[in-house]
Amino acid sequence: MAGYSTIKGFTIQTIAGDPANPVEGQIWYNSSSNVLKGKALAASTGAWSSGGSLNLARQHLSGAGTQTAGLAFFGNADPPVTADTEKYDGSTWTEVNDGNTARYSATGCGTQTAALCMAGNSGTYTNIVEEYDGTSWAETGDLNAARFYPGACGTTTAALCAGGEGAPGPTIANSETFDGTTWTEGNNQNAALAGRGGAGTATAGLMFGGGPGSVGNTETYDGTCWAEVNNLNTGREKIAGFGVQTAGMAAGGSGSENETEFYNGTSWTEVADMAGSIPARTAAAAGTSLVSMVFGGGPPKSDATEEWNATGSAVVTFTSS
Numbered sequence: 001m002a003g004y005s006t007i008k009g010f011t012i013q014t015i016a017g018d019p020a021n022p023v024e025g026q027i028w029y030n031s032s033s034n035v036l037k038g039k040a041l042a043a044s045t046g047a048w049s050s051g052g053s054l055n056l057a058r059q060h061l062s063g064a065g066t067q068t069a070g071l072a073f074f075g076n077a078d079p080p081v082t083a084d085t086e087k088y089d090g091s092t093w094t095e096v097n098d099g100n101t102a103r104y105s106a107t108g109c110g111t112q113t114a115a116l117c118m119a120g121n122s123g124t125y126t127n128i129v130e131e132y133d134g135t136s137w138a139e140t141g142d143l144n145a146a147r148f149y150p151g152a153c154g155t156t157t158a159a160l161c162a163g164g165e166g167a168p169g170p171t172i173a174n175s176e177t178f179d180g181t182t183w184t185e186g187n188n189q190n191a192a193l194a195g196r197g198g199a200g201t202a203t204a205g206l207m208f209g210g211g212p213g214s215v216g217n218t219e220t221y222d223g224t225c226w227a228e229v230n231n232l233n234t235g236r237e238k239i240a241g242f243g244v245q246t247a248g249m250a251a252g253g254s255g256s257e258n259e260t261e262f263y264n265g266t267s268w269t270e271v272a273d274m275a276g277s278i279p280a281r282t283a284a285a286a287g288t289s290l291v292s293m294v295f296g297g298g299p300p301k302s303d304a305t306e307e308w309n310a311t312g313s314a315v316v317t318f319t320s321s
Helices: 004-008
Strands: 013-015 027-030 035-050 062-065 070-076 081-088 093-096 107-111 114-118 129-132 137-139 151-154 159-162 175-178 183-185 197-200 205-208 218-221 226-229 240-244 247-251 260-263 268-271 284-287 291-295 305-318
Touching (some): 035 260, 062 114, 070 291, 159 197, 159 205, 240 284, 240 291
Parallel strands (some): 013 027, 062 107, 062 284, 151 197, 197 240
Antiparallel strands (some): 035 305, 062 070, 081 093, 107 114, 114 129, 151 159, 159 175, 175 183, 197 205, 205 218, 218 226, 240 247
């Protein structure tokens, strides 16, 4: 394998500490702390801008993918409840094949060509899960617990679905993981909440906010156990969430429709507000903390898309993972 100096034409600098004024893209080895560090793009600052409009305005929808390869699916077009699916190329939404069971307040994860839609309300709360392969939706293994408005993160072969409103009855703390075929119940969250935002993976998950009561509760998941961490600055529910466990984003939500917060693995910080073109309390999201988008939402139902692009930079420590 070619070394860094062969690829880049120079070696990595070794210094006893960090450079005084590193520039974005600079990498160095800190011999005092024995770690490889660099300055990279970060979500400490950024801006929202308008993107392309959905073909079908809707709220309580789900999403997956990235800002340039996104997927919007299912939801409530007020009326009717829909299984409509659209893909995004960074500027334009295009209708593709519908799902099988129309529903709203489901949850989603994955990519534009490999996504899951889980649970939701199809007239009754459901445990149905459908998988999208880039062309068509097909039913796959059902959740153990039917629910409405859970949080989720992960991929089609390693997903996490947690919380939601039970069927029938109050909110639940139940969490389940998916291996591509079967859902397995794991340890419950500490708080039973619905309408949570989700980010991360099935073994490094982040769930935040929720209701009833529009709370700021935030929990991390390590593949086995849930741990409470620092709360959102503004409690809310029906949040659009995206990113990873150590770089998560919360956008919108009931009572705070334009507010955006960034999680750095320890605490939440308010960053730039959304532009306000979306009533983002039942919207969906796709992407990372650096490049992402939020779309749909309401009421009233919306067809708008807002795109987030980070502009800040920060010193980061590189790890083997």
